Amino acid sequence: MDLFTVSLTLAGLLAVFLGGSLWIGISLFSVGSFGLILFTDLPAGSILANAIWNNTSGSAMLALPMFIWMGEILFRSKISQNLFNGLAPWMDSIPGRLIHVNVFACTFFAAVSGSSAATTATVGKITVPELSARGYDYNMSIGSLAGAGTLGFLIPPSMMMLVYGIIGDVSIGKLFIGGLLPGVLIASLFSVYTVTRCLINPALAPANKDKYTWGQRVRALPQIAPVAIMIGVVLGSIYTGWATPTEAGVVGVAGSLFFAAITKSLNWRVFKDSLMGSVKTTAMIMLIVMGAAYLSVVVGYLGITRHLSQYVTSLGLSPYLLIFILSITYMGMGCLIDGFSMIVMTTPIVLPLIKAAGFDPIWFGVYIVMMIELAQVTPPVGFNLFVISSLNNDDILAIAKSSAPFFLLLCLATALITIFPEVVLVLPNKMIGAY
Template identity: 45%
Template structure:
């Protein structure tokens, strides 16, 4: 069978499975099975068993459930309330005022959670009622939260970077380092846009609140101390050479329990709920990884990835042209699939092309995560949109319209990262070479 015809059949099978509501992991397995039956000389059963075992029997993946559990514990604590009270004295006099709490709060929670949806929900449940009470514009309050909630994918410890590292056999510690500066750059771009918008739309901003006293700032700093301490303990232990990502995840879970207990939010029901939430999320990701591993093996037998890589080489596309095409491709996928599904579904096909074009796989991981962040705020399946719909009661497409400026800033961030790849590569090359 010709590769072109086979490719069309496999794409059709995938979309039919997804349209029927089949879980993404099982849809990937179905596509892999069809590919094996149509084009592979090997029996599907042994290939399935070997590939799935190899994909899930990876030590670095043990960090995944621990980081998810850490986020679940903090989600049930009073961390978001303390973060709002702690950040308010430092942001209320900035152009944009307390809107910056959404941005900085999401960046801080992302650094101890790793989950985009958890970041959006945790910060949103505290900040949105407070911003509404103070008279802030609903469009900007919801839009900044929708955009900033995507930090959970990029700022380490990022769950999706762990998935990418496991799928592509890249160093998770290097990927975490590579995500730091792009994450800070993205937060700075969001803050800059909020300042510009507030300056140009003063009539839509509430009156300036009085400047915070040194006493209020000190009290705020004390409320932020547990969060900052947990970030230092988790991230610092990895980069200081004291712990592997998996061991640092355990440190994070213990720290999250201590913070939840100290804030009065640790109950038996809360701990059990956090375990259940972490188990469900981990199993969902494991099914997707298993399906993607089988599909990757099947695609290897079909020869489609090699043919695509050779075709790209024959076109003579520059790196910029290839990345521009991939950017559009991932944006379209983001309308239909969640971020983790996009990563595991595409890496087996895309990575050979990327490597053939001479693109660094660590840098590409950050580029991919930046693009995947857009899928969180694009309808109809953007997870952050669903989270905000449950909090605000607004219609999904309305929330997506509020988030549109931040979607465009994400596109700008990918362009900046492409032109200046050192933003992602400088920290790993500096710290990991010591």
């Protein structure tokens, strides 16, 4: 049977399994098994065992549950509420006022949670009712939240970058640091847009009746301090080479437990719920990673990756045209499947093409995470849209319409890092460690 038929058969099986609501991880395992049994005489069981062990036994994988647990603790403690209270006085004099709290709170929280859903849910529970009560434009409020909430995947530590680094055998420490400046770039674009819109139409952000003094602003800084300290310790330890991402994850968990305790929001229920939440999320991600690892090995045995790389290379596409085609493909995938699946299903196939085109794997890791950010605000499977809808019982399409300007800004940011890859690579190239 020719390779095109084999590829079409596997793609069709995957579409049937996913369309039938079979778990993504089980679907990947099933397609891999069918591929080996139907088209080879290789022992499927032995290959399955080796693929799972090789992709889950490394120390880097231990960082995943650590960062997830850190985010779960912060999600359930008073640290997020204190972050809002600490930022609000500083935003009062900027056009757009408290709408900027959405952007900055998501940026800060993303830097310690690693999860887009946790960032959106945590910040949204606090800011959306507050902004509505103060008369802020509702569409701007939820649109900025949907857009800024995606930063949970980009600003380190990032669960998506961890998975990409493990599958693509790319330095996780350099990936984390590489996402820092693009994250700041996106947050800046969001804030500039908010300032511009509110200068044109001041009614979008009514003036606050309470005027904050500089003394009140300074006294609010201790409420921001826990998150700022954790960002500095976690990212600083990775950047300087003092700790691996795994060790930094453990430091982050210890720090989140410490700050939750001193804010008197750590009790047995919070501890147990955060631990169980991290176990469930880690198990879900690991199942997908193992299934994808198995399928990627099968695809390699069948020669699909090699022949696809040779075919695309023979087309003579320019590097930027290749990125444009991939961008359209990822946007289409983002309408149908979640971000983790996008990474694990495409990285083994696409990464060799990217390297052949002359792109840096660190840069591509940041790029693919930004593609997933776009998917987070794209119906019908835009997860941030579902999170906001669950908070306010709003229509998904209405939320998507409100977030459309921020979607376009994410597209602009992606174009900028493609034209100027130094935005991603300048900090990783200066790293002392290379974990």
